[in-house]
Amino acid sequence: MNEIHKTHLHELSLPIKSLFTGYLLAIGVGLLMAGVQILLTHGMADGKFGLSVDDIVYSYYGDRTGSKLEAKLNGSMKDNAPPEARLTLIKWARAGSPENEWETTIKPLTEQYCVGCHANMPGIVNVGEKGIILKVAATDTGASITNLTRVSHIHLFGIAFIFFFVGWIFSYAGGFSQLVKAGLIFFPFAFLILDVAAWWLTRLNPGFAWLVIIGGIGYSLASTVMIFTSLYQLWIPYRTNKG
Numbered sequence: 447m448n449e450i451h452k453t454h455l456h457e458l459s460l461p462i463k464s465l466f467t468g469y470l471l472a473i474g475v476g477l478l479m480a481g482v483q484i485l486l487t488h489g490m491a492d493g494k495f496g497l498s499v500d501d502i503v504y505s506y507y508g509d510r511t512g513s514k515l516e517a518k519l520n521g522s523m524k525d526n527a528p529p530e531a532r533l534t535l536i537k538w539a540r541a542g543s544p545e546n547e548w549e550t551t552i553k554p555l556t557e558q559y560c561v562g563c564h565a566n567m568p569g570i571v572n573v574g575e576k577g578i579i580l581k582v583a584a585t586d587t588g589a590s591i592t593n594l595t596r597v598s599h600i601h602l603f604g605i606a607f608i609f610f611f612v613g614w615i616f617s618y619a620g621g622f623s624q625l626v627k628a629g630l631i632f633f634p635f636a637f638l639i640l641d642v643a644a645w646w647l648t649r650l651n652p653g654f655a656w657l658v659i660i661g662g663i664g665y666s667l668a669s670t671v672m673i674f675t676s677l678y679q680l681w682i683p684y685r686t687n688k689g
């Protein structure tokens with residue numbers, strides 16, 4: 447018998463077992479997908495595949511050494527325009543994008559080199575429009591407060607819900623001392639709060655980016671342990687000497 451509940455996972459009735467199993471499987475796949483999504487969005491923020499501290503800095507603090515326009519023109523857009531054209535665009539961005547040069551210099555360049563893709567490909571902004579290029583030419587200051595507030599509360603509410611049920615199911619597991627169990631159940635919540643706090647700190651100071659990674663790894667690990675242990679013990683009998 448375990449100390450918290452009268453039954454072990456394996457001794458639960460079949461309908462409850464199937465409920466727990468279905469839920470844990472769906473959450474497990476969901477966590478994997480979340481991981482893939484993070485790699486594809488934040489992971490690409492510095493232009494290279496794979497999540498790094500730089501990605502976190504770019505996402506939350508921004509790249510304050512220059513504009514997105516400049517970064518792209520030196521990065522993935524490099525082959526799309528000859529060096530002189532790129533230089534003109536970069537100089538314009540660095541000069542604070544003076545609007546009086548838009549009609550005379552900048553618009554013709556975007557029409558010649560950029561709008562062919564940017565006005566036609568779905569999913570990318572049209573840098574041939576004045577309002578849009580002014581935005582990408584401005585210094586990149588990272589995540590906006592509005593966006594961060596929105597993502598923070600969705601993240602906290604949504605993920606706390608997931609951890610609550612994962613932790614509750616795991617509380618039926620055997621083979622862990624009360625203390626270890628309590629720790630494993632509490633960790634994800636603590637790391638979740640740490641993670642979200644770290645987004646805000648990173649927005650102020652890029653030195654906090656590693657905290658975001660620690661937070662994310664922390665709650666992923668703790669919940670993975672709980673999910674796997676629970677799934678295993680649901681279907682494989684767990685025995686103790688205590689009986």
Ligand code: HEC
Binds near residue numbers: 514523563573582
């Ligand atoms: C061959 C098609 C093509 C051409 C030509 C092209 N782009 Fe792009 N551009 C893309 C694609 C695809 C993306 C999205 C992927 C990426 O960010 O690399 C993109 C992304 C960008 C972004 C980032 C937009 C954002 O909000 O993330 C900027 C800025 C940009 N391009 C500027 C330019 C400029 C300036 C030119 C002209 C000198 C140009 N591009 C020419 C295809 C093109």
